[in-house]
Amino acid sequence: MGAQGFTVTAYVVRRVATGESDLVLSLFTRERGRLDAYARAGRKSRRRFQAGLSPCLLYQGLLVPARRGSLWSLEEMTVARPAQLLVTRPARMVAGQYASELARELCPPEVPEPEVFSVFDAFLVRLDRPPAPTWRDWIRFERDLLSAAGVAPELGCCVACRRAPPGDGWGFSVAAGGLLCPACGRGQSMPVWDPAWNGIESDVSDVSDVSDVSDVSDMSDLLGAWIFTVLNKKLHARGLCRSVFAGPTGW
Ligand SMILES: [Zn+2]
Numbered sequence: 001m002g003a004q005g006f007t008v009t010a011y012v013v014r015r016v017a018t019g020e021s022d023l024v025l026s027l028f029t030r031e032r033g034r035l036d037a038y039a040r041a042g043r044k045s046r047r048r049f050q051a052g053l054s055p056c057l058l059y060q061g062l063l064v065p066a067r068r069g070s071l072w073s074l075e076e077m078t079v080a081r082p083a084q085l086l087v088t089r090p091a092r093m094v095a096g097q098y099a100s101e102l103a104r105e106l107c108p109p110e111v112p113e114p115e116v117f118s119v120f121d122a123f124l125v126r127l128d129r130p131p132a133p134t135w136r137d138w139i140r141f142e143r144d145l146l147s148a149a150g151v152a153p154e155l156g157c158c159v160a161c162r163r164a165p166p167g168d169g170w171g172f173s174v175a176a177g178g179l180l181c182p183a184c185g186r187g188q189s190m191p192v193w194d195p196a197w198n199g200i201e202s203d204v205s206d207v208s209d210v211s212d213v214s215d216v217s218d219m220s221d222l223l224g225a226w227i228f229t230v231l232n233k234k235l236h237a238r239g240l241c242r243s244v245f246a247g248p249t250g251w
Pocket residue numbers: 158159160161162163180181182183184185
């Protein structure tokens with residue numbers, strides 16, 4: 001390959017078929033953030049492109065500058081880490097595809113986002129492990145990813161007066177940027193914050209799970225409203241992902 005080629009550690013976060021057997025891909029790379037690439041014969045060549053350029057798989061790829069246009073040309077991609085459980089369980093793939101969509105939308109093109117990448121990568125590793133992921137895994141992923149991207153809501157204290165910890169009568173205000181205590185939020189109509197959600201995402205060593213699933217799905221909906229505002233668009237995969245987490249366990 002030419003001197004200008006470079007290798008990336010990457011996930012495929014979008015694939016669009018074009019031509020007879022080509023693909024236009026968005027790659028989320030550890031080295032250079034999100035970038036778009038053209039894969040000639042991407043739907044055909046299993047020798048150059050392993051495992052069908054599947055989403056949710058960690059790859060090692062070789063990129064070179066395209067002869068024309070702004071896309072990179074993807075020369076080859078090999079699977080860097082198999083994910084046997086993840087790729088064979090549709091519900092886990094739903095969660096992985098949503099994670100891919102969120103990471104893709106949060107990252108501007110061609111800007112390295114190593115912290116976002118490592119949060120994303122850790123969630124994909126988790127999705128490949130038994131037992132089935134929980135609400136807490138999902139909430140932790142979203143909050144960590146938003147933090148890494150610098151757009152997390154304040155959930156540790158009152159946004160206005162910094163009082164902590166959140167208690168009864170507190171609410172969540174997208175407009176304010178997070179939680180408001182009863183004094184600061186007086187007169188405002190906003191969704192209630194349940195103090196049972198405090199620290200739900202923190203990296204506690206005990207693995208006891210949040211038992212009240214419906215309460216946590218309410219919290220997840222607050223994050224959903226937040227993400228909608230941050231991105232100014234609806235992520236359709238999020239609704240699908242929510243229904244997977246709300247459904248039967250053991251997936
Ligand atoms: Zn306050």
